[in-house]
Amino acid sequence: MSRLFIAEKPSLGRAIAAALPNPQKKDQGFIRCGNGDIVTWCIGHLLEQVEPDVYDDKYKKWNIADLPIVPEQWQLRPRKSASKQLTVVRKLLKDATEIIHAGDPDREGQLLVDEVLDYCKVSKAKKERVQRLLISDLNLPAVKRALSQMRSNREFVPLSVSALARSRADWLYGMNMSRAYTLLGQKAGYQGVLSVGRVQTPILGLVVRRDEEIENFIPRDYFTLHAMIPYQEGSISFDIRARWKPSEACQPWQDDEGRVLNRKLVENVAQRIKNQPATVTDSEQKQTKQSAPLPYSLSALQIDAAKRFGMSAQQVLDTCQSLYEKHKLITYPRSDSRYLPQEHYTQAKSVCEAIATNAKDLLTAVNGANLSLKSKAWNDSKVDAHHAIIPTPKKSSANGLSGDEVKIYSQIARQYLMQFYPAALYAEAKLEFEIAGGLFIAKGRQLTVPGWKTLLGKIEEEDTGVDAVPPLSKGMVLTCRESVISDKKTEPPRHFTEATLLQAMTGIARFVEDKELKKILRDTDGLGTEATRAGILDTLFKRQLLKRQGKAILSSPAGRGLIHALPSDSTYPDMTAHWEHQLQGMAERNQAYQPFMLALQQRIDGLMQRVKSEPVPDSLRQLPPVERPAFKRKKRSFAKKKAK
Numbered sequence: 168m169s170r171l172f173i174a175e176k177p178s179l180g181r182a183i184a185a186a187l188p189n190p191q192k193k194d195q196g197f198i199r200c201g202n203g204d205i206v207t208w209c210i211g212h213l214l215e216q217v218e219p220d221v222y223d224d225k226y227k228k229w230n231i232a233d234l235p236i237v238p239e240q241w242q243l244r245p246r247k248s249a250s251k252q253l254t255v256v257r258k259l260l261k262d263a264t265e266i267i268h269a270g271d272p273d274r275e276g277q278l279l280v281d282e283v284l285d286y287c288k289v290s291k292a293k294k295e296r297v298q299r300l301l302i303s304d305l306n307l308p309a310v311k312r313a314l315s316q317m318r319s320n321r322e323f324v325p326l327s328v329s330a331l332a333r334s335r336a337d338w339l340y341g342m343n344m345s346r347a348y349t350l351l352g353q354k355a356g357y358q359g360v361l362s363v364g365r366v367q368t369p370i371l372g373l374v375v376r377r378d379e380e381i382e383n384f385i386p387r388d389y390f391t392l393h394a395m396i397p398y399q400e401g402s403i404s405f406d407i408r409a410r411w412k413p414s415e416a417c418q419p420w421q422d423d424e425g426r427v428l429n430r431k432l433v434e435n436v437a438q439r440i441k442n443q444p445a446t447v448t449d450s451e452q453k454q455t456k457q458s459a460p461l462p463y464s465l466s467a468l469q470i471d472a473a474k475r476f477g478m479s480a481q482q483v484l485d486t487c488q489s490l491y492e493k494h495k496l497i498t499y500p501r502s503d504s505r506y507l508p509q510e511h512y513t514q515a516k517s518v519c520e521a522i523a524t525n526a527k528d529l530l531t532a533v534n535g536a537n538l539s540l541k542s543k544a545w546n547d548s549k550v551d552a553h554h555a556i557i558p559t560p561k562k563s564s565a566n567g568l569s570g571d572e573v574k575i576y577s578q579i580a581r582q583y584l585m586q587f588y589p590a591a592l593y594a595e596a597k598l599e600f601e602i603a604g605g606l607f608i609a610k611g612r613q614l615t616v617p618g619w620k621t622l623l624g625k626i627e628e629e630d631t632g633v634d635a636v637p638p639l640s641k642g643m644v645l646t647c648r649e650s651v652i653s654d655k656k657t658e659p660p661r662h663f664t665e666a667t668l669l670q671a672m673t674g675i676a677r678f679v680e681d682k683e684l685k686k687i688l689r690d691t692d693g694l695g696t697e698a699t700r701a702g703i704l705d706t707l708f709k710r711q712l713l714k715r716q717g718k719a720i721l722s723s724p725a726g727r728g729l730i731h732a733l734p735s736d737s738t739y740p741d742m743t744a745h746w747e748h749q750l751q752g753m754a755e756r757n758q759a760y761q762p763f764m765l766a767l768q769q770r771i772d773g774l775m776q777r778v779k780s781e782p783v784p785d786s787l788r789q790l791p792p793v794e795r796p797a798f799k800r801k802k803r804s805f806a807k808k809k810a811k
Contacts, residue, residue: 171263172206172300173256173280175270178492179302180208183269186310196255205259209270213253214243214282216338231350234775235343237768241335243286257287266293268320269300272553273501274754275698277323278330299323303499303553305491306561329753332760336746336767340365343771344737347778348729352790354783359793361729362710365743366695367703368730371712372738373671373678374663375722375730384659389426390433391655394607394647396445396600398637405635406648409445409600409607411436426657437650440602447643448606449599454592459585459619461505461544462555465697466673468578473666476574477718480669480701486575487556494568495561496525497579499553501698506549507557512541515587517560522580524562526573529580532622536587544586557583581622588619596636602647611636662719665704672700675740694740711793724791731786734774 174180180198184191188201197207219226219236221244226236245253260266266289270276284294297320302313344363352361392411397404413420413427420429427433463471465484472478478486487500515538523533544555558580568576592615600607614620639645663671671678672694695703707713712726722730730738752758 169263170204170265170267171259172204172267172269173283174206174208175276175279176211176492177208179269179271179305180206182302182305182307182310182495183300183314186307186314196252197259205263207256207259208252209256209279209283210249210252212279213245213249213256214286215246216334217242217244219342229346229350231347231779234347234778235339235768235771236346237339237771243282253283253286256283260284260287260289263293266297267300267317268297268323269302271501272301272303272499273503273698274326274330274333274696277326278334281320281324281327282331295321297321301553303502304559305495306559309559325756326754328760329750332753332763333746333750335764337365339767339771343775344368347775348732348787351732351778351783352728352787355787355790357725357728357787357790357793359725359790360710361725361787362706362712363729363733363737364703364706365746366699367707368733368737369675369694369740369743370668370672370703371707371722371726372730374668374713374720375727375738377660377663378722378727381659381662386656386658387422387428388430389422389428389655389657390430391427391653392433392437393651393653394440394445394600394602395649395651396609396645396647398639398645400637407598407609407636407645408651409598409602409609412606412608414606422657426655430652430654433652436603436605437652440605440607440647440650443603443647445600445602445607445645445647447598447639447641447645448601449597450639450641451595451597452638453595454615455595456590456592457618457620458590459542459588460582461542462507462557462582462586463579464503464505464555465501466503466669466700467505468556468575469701470666470669470673472575472578473664473669475578476571477665478571478574479665479704481705482571483575484701486569486571489569490572490576494563494572496521496559496563496576498555498557498559500556502553502556503697504550504553505544505555506546507544507554508550509545509547511554511557512545514560518558518583519587521560521562522558522584525558526577526580529577529584532581532584535621536584537589538587540587540589542586585619585622588622589616591618591620592616596638598636598639600645600647607647609636662716662721664718664720668704668720669700679740679744681741694743724789725793728786728790732784734777737774 172180172183174183184198184200184206187204187206190201192199197205199205221242222236222238226233266284268277268280268284270278270280284297298317299320299322300313300317302310304310341362341364345361348361348363349359352359394409394411396407396409398407411433413425417427417432420432421427461467465487468487469478469480469483472483473480484500487497490497491500519533519536519538523530556579558576594611594613594615596611598609600609661667675694694700704713707726708715710725711723712729714721714723736742749758749763753760753763
């Protein structure tokens with residue numbers, strides 16, 4: 168009786184084989200183990216959706232009259248680069264008596280192997296017995312542990328259905344909308360591809376709206392007023408700075424955010440409070456705690472690495488894959504979780520020892536960690552198929568790591584070590600004064616115990632240089648010596664950067680008005696998935712819909728033209744929220760595949776009718792020509808082709 172393990176990638180296959188009995192015999196595309204078990208692998212997706220012209224030859228030519236394209240019977244084909252490996256897997260599947268699905272522990276990883284089993288026509292009886300192996304750490308002890316905890320693959324069918332619906336829905340929406348709007352662009356004289364997608368287009372919409380908000384921004388003057396109240400504490404004397412809080416009577420002279428726009432009003436108050444008694448009407452002193460941030464999900468890591476090192480989302484993902492597959496120094500990187508299973512807590516000592524060896528700059532941090540402390544990160548109820556990204560217990564020579572790998576490993580390790588440090592403690596104080604009938608508020612916040620913040624190297628700016636606010640008792644009367652008026656200007660929002668755009672994608676709920684949708688987007692972790700966000704941004708840059716200017720990410724004229732040409736709801740995250748809600752429902756067994764796909768087909772049908780019946784949008788008529796690579800380069804590649 169032979170078992171066949173199908174891993175997602177060769178690196179995972181090798182890790183599984185290493186945990187099975189020796190001797191190992193390596194063959195073309197698989198490994199035979201000592202007990203007769205065979206381990207093979209996919210190379211990512213072995214199969215892909217076919218192009219429209221496979222369904223009908225007429226689709227080779229893009230024609231608006233042929234839209235929408237809706238396959239009656241969905242077809243997959245082997246990816247060119249993977250057809251050889253698919254032949255290997257198919258042959259092994261015929262001979263196997265028992266199959267073990269070892270795709271990555273997420274929605275995509277589940278579908279990736281399941282679709283191979285379907286494509287290779289594995290019998291129903293054999294499919295019923297398939298087991299699921301979930302691995303998120305490629306080191307030997309972790310793989311052995313996973314081998315002893317296999318589950319029935321049937322438990323994960325809903326995850327596969329959800330991934331299949333997403334894949335087909337993305338094809339239907341993206342293929343039809345991209346063809347329709349590219350053809351409209353061509354009618355207007357634009358020769359580039361105007362690519363439209365369920366996730367990429369709302370992201371482009373965010374950037375376009377932000378850019379236009381900045382361009383159309385008109386700065387306004389506003390004014391703040393602080394009362395300066397002298398105070399002596401022993402031999403030390405200083406001014407308490409209390410900011411004026413305008414009353415309701417001042418509303419006609421304020422903007423929506425409560426800023427005072429009339430200088431005369433501020434000057435009038437400043438005159439009235441000079442040398443007047445300042446009575447303490449309220450006094451608060453409290454100690455507040457700030458717990459360590461949780462270990463990283465991929466998006467949280469990409470955001471921090473963009474801020475700290477200026478790395479792109481794709482660079483971070485590629486570096487993580489290398490640390491996971493090649494060096495085995497971190498756990499599964501495409502994770503959307505920031506929590507850890509309870510059993511992982513037992514490995515804390517060996518993980519910390521590995522960090523001390525692998526990241527010498529964190530030696531002091533390791534020595535300062537208190538392993539008897541346990542942050543809220545260890546929580547079984549918050550962990551399903553995968554957990555937060557953390558270092559593995561593997562010790563390695565840091566000499567073998569690239570500069571980027573060293574940076575990302577240290578970042579992940581530091582975040583893990585923070586879980587064994589106490590909370591940062593702040594002393595917070597607030598005083599309210601009544602001066603000449605007006606309300607003035609002084610606030611102070613001071614870091615008293617740095618706790619986990621010592622690992623940041625330098626204490627953040629917000630923790631230093633705060634106003635001094637002494638603990639005064641209610642009813643105490645001081646004197647306002649003078650006041651300070653500050654002339655300020657309202658500022659436009661800032662252009663998106665890689666970090667803030669990723670933050671917007673994960674926290675997309677704040678860009679949505681609808682309360683129900685807000686909740687859905689919060690629950691589903693925003694726009695796109697951990698695995699796809701980097702690729703989506705990459706596509707927008709390649710299609711010349713977004714461009715970089717230093718650290719800023721800006722929309723291109725083509726990007727703007729497309730957003731203004733599209734129906735409004737295609738450019739906002741609301742539609743994606745509805746999709747994600749239903750896809751999540753499929754994964755949790757309370758939403759059916761068929762109604763979701765039917766509703767989507769009807770929607771696409773309506774969109775295509777609109778494109779056919781309306782004139783070419785004006786925003787596409789003014790698009791500049793597409794930037795092409797330099798002529799010389801083209802000439803060289805043509806010469807090469809000729810030589811071949």
